[in-house]
Amino acid sequence: xxxxxxxxxxxxxxxxxxxxxxxxxxxxxxFKEVVVNRNMALTDAPHSPAxxxxxxxxxxxxxxxxxxxxxxxxEQRIFNLQQLSMQQAVDAFVKQYADSYRENMMPLYRxxxxxxxxxxxxxxxxxxxxxxTPGLNDAIVYRVELMTYEGGxxxxxxxxxxxxxxxxxxxxxxxxxxxTGYEQPLCDMLLxxxxxxxxSKNMDELHDKGYLMTMxxxxxxxxxxxxxxxxxxxxxxxxxxxxxxxxxxTISYGQLKAIMKKQ
Numbered sequence: 001x002x003x004x005x006x007x008x009x010x011x012x013x014x015x016x017x018x019x020x021x022x023x024x025x026x027x028x029x030x031f032k033e034v035v036v037n038r039n040m041a042l043t044d045a046p047h048s049p050a051x052x053x054x055x056x057x058x059x060x061x062x063x064x065x066x067x068x069x070x071x072x073x074x075e076q077r078i079f080n081l082q083q084l085s086m087q088q089a090v091d092a093f094v095k096q097y098a099d100s101y102r103e104n105m106m107p108l109y110r111x112x113x114x115x116x117x118x119x120x121x122x123x124x125x126x127x128x129x130x131x132x133t134p135g136l137n138d139a140i141v142y143r144v145e146l147m148t149y150e151g152g153x154x155x156x157x158x159x160x161x162x163x164x165x166x167x168x169x170x171x172x173x174x175x176x177x178x179x180t181g182y183e184q185p186l187c188d189m190l191l192x193x194x195x196x197x198x199x200s201k202n203m204d205e206l207h208d209k210g211y212l213m214t215m216x217x218x219x220x221x222x223x224x225x226x227x228x229x230x231x232x233x234x235x236x237x238x239x240x241x242x243x244x245x246x247x248x249x250t251i252s253y254g255q256l257k258a259i260m261k262k263q
Contacts, residue, residue, distance in 0.1 A: 030062065037054050040101070042105055053126045054126070058074075058131075069171075070142075074142065075089045078093075078144060078160075097126060120151065122151060125155065135225040142163070157245075161223060172225065178256075178259050186219050229251060231250045233247075
């Protein structure tokens with residue numbers, strides 16, 4: 001009898017693990033991706049500076065209102081385009097970006113082309129990748145990672161997260177998840193988590209570490225609606241200097257229960 005119970009418990013455990021893995025795989029299986037890699041020289045001369053564009057963007061591969069809403073939102077948020085296929089949107093963006101690069105940089109490069117120290121100013125990079133994971137109540141969590149370099153002191157990094165209702169395809173906003181008046185309680189939780197994460201006892205210590213020097217903490221629209229918690233994402237410069245990098249503050253649903261709408 002004990003052996004039978006062990007077999008049953010083992011089978012249940014394996015089933016739970018497989019179901020968890022399947023859930024993530026199932027979400028990804030709904031999406032296809034457009035991949036574009038371009039290297040466009042500024043001039044026809046040997047060793048010309050170039051603009052390198054690498055894009056990998058996922059889109060929901062089905063004919064439905066849900067897919068239409070999700071894909072249109074992705075296109076609008078990433079490329080500022082709508083009502084195109086994802087391939088058309090990516091191609092249009094690449095052309096626009098490349099044309100802008102040549103139009104803006106060519107007049108300047110004519111004066112600098114013999115100055116080897118300034119060659120790096122004209123090397124542009126645009127690299128964008130996307131991932132899809134399951135979230136709360138089967139929400140679709142769509143994450144965008146963007147790196148751009150346009151001749152400055154350093155590349156710029158940006159993360160954008162979109163959370164979609166799995167049934168309707170609607171973009172989930174904070175007001176869809178939290179009750180009216182959630183802002184201050186949630187902001188207090190985020191500040192407490194920032195203090196804990198940075199090992200700071202007060203605002204002065206946070207300031208010494210570069211946080212919130214010129215602004216108050218706020219609830220960002222960038223958040224990951226996970227299965228067990230919500231992770232709020234701040235990009236460089238939003239609450240701390242570039243050197244600090246990204247800041248992610250995670251709050252469990254247990255902590256958020258009092259300000260969450262009933263699902």
